[in-house]
Amino acid sequence: MPKKVYFLKRVLSSLGGLEKYTSHLADAFKKQGKEVHFICQQQTEDQSLPTLTLPTPLCLFNYQRIKSFDQGCHYLFRKEKKNALFFGTDRSSSQHIYRAGNGVHAYYLDKRMQESNKFKRFSLKYNPLHQTLLDIEKRAFESPSLQFLITNSQMVKKQILKHYNTEEERIKVIHNGVEWYKWQNPFNESFDICKSSLGFHPDLPLLLFVGNGWERKGLKELLEALAVVKSKGIGFQLAVLGKEKNIKYYKELTNNLKLSSNIKFVGPCKQVISYYQIADVAIIPSHYDPFANVTIEALAMGLYVISSKNNGGSEVLTPQRGLIIDNIRDKEGFAFTLEEGLKKMKDKENASKIRNSVKDFDFSLKLEEILQLSAKVTL
Structure with missing residues (x-):
């Protein structure tokens, strides 16, 4: 494994479960002597973290920021993929390992469509945010560059296999952990x-x-x-x-x-x-x-x-x-x-x-x- 590890996380915060898990992962790699960097779109709360903040053009809508972040990560991946391990933990389509902590948006959207009225279904179908997330998700799960896809439940694994053309052998289920001894x-x-x-x-x-x-x-x-x-x-x-x-x-x-x-x-x-x-x-x-x-x-x-x-x-x-x-x-x-x-x-x-x-x-x-x-x- 290379010395350098890039974690892809658009926004880091101290409150969310996904953010906490990313922080624990980064610490684990550091203890192995790895040089850890966070690729973000927004500066983190912890200024001590080595962070590469991707330039963001003026964006009026959230889907534009998500798309911009993905494009920036893709450019960096193409440039550095032979020199560093890219570990995706957010909405990004280009990485060696991706931990699908957000689940499967295609499944979530299908579920929302079934439970919604006609007007809401129309809104969900043509909302550019959902279209952007589905596009990034498909390219991430079906990317030939992706070597391992980590899910935190069997439920998510089954949803990926149902909605995407992903080899089952690449999917590894690792349930969430907890600070058991510390607590x-x-x-x-x-x-x-x-x-x-x-x-x-x-x-x-x-x-x-x-x-x-x-x-x-x-x-x-x-x-x-x-x-x-x-x-x-x-x-x-x-x-x-x-x-x-x-x-x-x-x-x-x-x-x-x-x-x-x-x-x-x-x-x-x-x-x-x-x-x-x-x-x-x-x-x-x-x-x-x-x-x-x-x-x-x-x-x-x-x-x-x-x-x-x-x-x-x-x-x-x-x-x-x-x-x-x-x-x-x-x-x-x-x-x-x-x-x-x-x-x-x-x-x-x-x-x-x-x-x-x-x-x-x-x-x-x-x-x-x-x-x-x-x-x-x-x-």
Whole structure:
């Protein structure tokens, strides 16, 4: 493997799951003595990172910025592909290894089309952003230069094989990892922390929702199902963490569903682990998630997890670890699953069993799998 490694990531941020994973990957290569560089379109928050910021022409729309970044990466790949390993983690079509952490846009779009009205289907079909993403995705997955395609779930692997002409042998499934050992102390301390320390009722079950972009993450369906649960006189509280442009809509919906006393909107949070410490159950009602990081993070903190089947992370759930929602649009069925989950108030014995069952998901083991795969790349 060459000395130099380029990570392709259009925008780096400290909040997203994909960004955190990219950071861990970069650190793993550095420990091997590799010279790591980030190829970005926007300067990162961490100014200490060696970053090559690609020149961006004046762009009015996001799809133009995405296309410009891909073109810049393609030019650099053609120039340097014999001298450096190119590791794609974002929307880029030219690399030696690509980790499809964003999943399969073609599948996601098909799913949206099936669930939308005629006007929305027209909008989805002719939206230049979707057309751009589909074009880059096809060229990435079917590129002869691509030697390995990493997916974080079997679900995503199957979707790639369904939509694209990609050799199955090139696809390697490596589930997301978690800082299992690093989180041992926060886990131990969690049983001495009261929910009231973060403004929650100490005796009511606490559900935890973590994610950015709440429409895709299924928050609307979760709130509607919780309204059914509340109508039966069952007590609960929900912490909502993450970034959302249209937060006013969700607060109004919460008020209309008479859930205001049950829901706390926390917003973006860098210390999510504080909420893992006090929560009982993590809820992941995604419409589409290749592998929601919160799945394995919550399990590593001993939480019971309720996930939609549309989250690739649901593959790691067992009856001991959690439940899978078959259809998040079925309010009654979703509510029943939530009621079962609300019986799983966290206690030290069961939480320890859940945590210990995912010890093999420690980042060090998952990153080693990627490093071994990277060593097989030939330039």
